[in-house]
Amino acid sequence: MTLGDDHESSGGYGGTGQTRTRLPDGPGDGHPGPRRGPARTSSRSLVTIVGVVVLLIAAIAFANRGGDDSAPSSKGRDAPPDTAATAPTGKRPVDSRTAGIPSGYARTEQGAASAAANYAVALGSADMFDKAKRDTVLGVIITPAGLPDFESRLDKAYSPQFNRNIGLNEDGTAPKGYTFVSRTNPIGTRITKSSGDRVTVDVWCGGLLGLTGQNSVSPVTSSWFTITMDLEWADGDWKIVAHSQKDGPAPIPGDDKASSADEMAKAVQEYGGFTYAR
Structure with a gap:
């Protein structure tokens, strides 16, 4: 009743x-x-x-259900989430890496979104300021056809002058006694276009960039931005065809007290990153 x-x-x-x-x-x-x-x-x-x-x-x-695959489900493992686009699903994270970058994504929109999040992390890492490491990163995440153009454009962007402007040595290394911080942290993803083996993904991110040190002229600051990636299924995985970035959305800054240079350097050295997969 x-x-x-x-x-x-x-x-x-x-x-x-x-x-x-x-x-x-x-x-x-x-x-x-x-x-x-x-x-x-x-x-x-x-x-x-x-x-x-x-x-x-x-x-x-x-x-408590996480990680238990014993119970059958009426929906496939690749089925999209029932609620928001960033809701977790039962699909396990990717468990393989190429040059330290997560790889081996599902050939689905969910797989493309996970790839875009992890590629955003790679593109925002300190490795991008080192020519040899940057070329390795690009070789993993960029389509073979687009690789030469990406390498050429980023070689111009990460110039010796640019490195000096942010307080680095010309080769992209940190001066003695300083720790260089460059991290991108995805907040969420959304699919804006999907057609067969081509998917466009927006990745909303928060970032950290700067040098820790008592006399640093470029202290670590935070930023908010959105990266748009056009992905294509190539060589058995999702690869970037085109890439762009814009500012925001940015929240109103809080009243947090800024940490000291030593605290920031210690945090960056002690806290690792994540593999993003849904």
């Missing part, structure tokens, strides 16, 4: 002997029992408590 049914029954028979017969409130001695109002309130409170307990049990069961 629903709460609506209970309310209707009480209203239809209130004040008669039938009330005690259908929904007895008293000890059954023939005298009228308590008023129906408190009983309804108690009933609703009980239903509320039971509902909360059921939700808690369901939440605990769901949280």
Whole structure:
């Protein structure tokens, strides 16, 4: 019986002997029992408590389900999430790497989104300031046809003059006594276009860039930006065909106290990054 049914029954028979017969409130001695109002309130409170307990049990069961593939599902492993685009699914993260970069993504939109998130991390790493390391990164994430153009354009962007401007040595290394910080942290992804083996993904990111050190002229600062990647399925994985970046969306800065240069350097050395996969 629903709460609506209970309310209707009480209203239809209130004040008669039938009330005690259908929904007895008293000890059954023939005298009228308590008023129906408190009983309804108690009933609703009980239903509320039971509902909360059921939700808690369901939440605990769901949280403990991760990593258990024994229970069959009516949906395939590559099925899209039921809620938001960044909701987790049962698909396991990629477990292979090429030159330290996660690889071996599923040939799905979900796989493309995961690839874009990890490629954003690679493109925003300190390795991009070193010519040899940068070429290695590009060789993993860029389509073979587009690789020469990417290498040429980024060689011009990461010039010796650019490195000097941000406080690095001309070869992209940090001066003695300093720690160089360059990290990109994906916040979320969204698919903006998908057609066969071509997918366009936006990756919203927060970034850190700068030099830690007592006399650094380029202290570590944070930024917010969105990277757009056109991906193509090539050589058995998702590869970047085109890449662009724009500022934001950026939240209002909080009132956090800035850490010292030593604290920042220690944090960067002690805290590793993540492999992004959904």
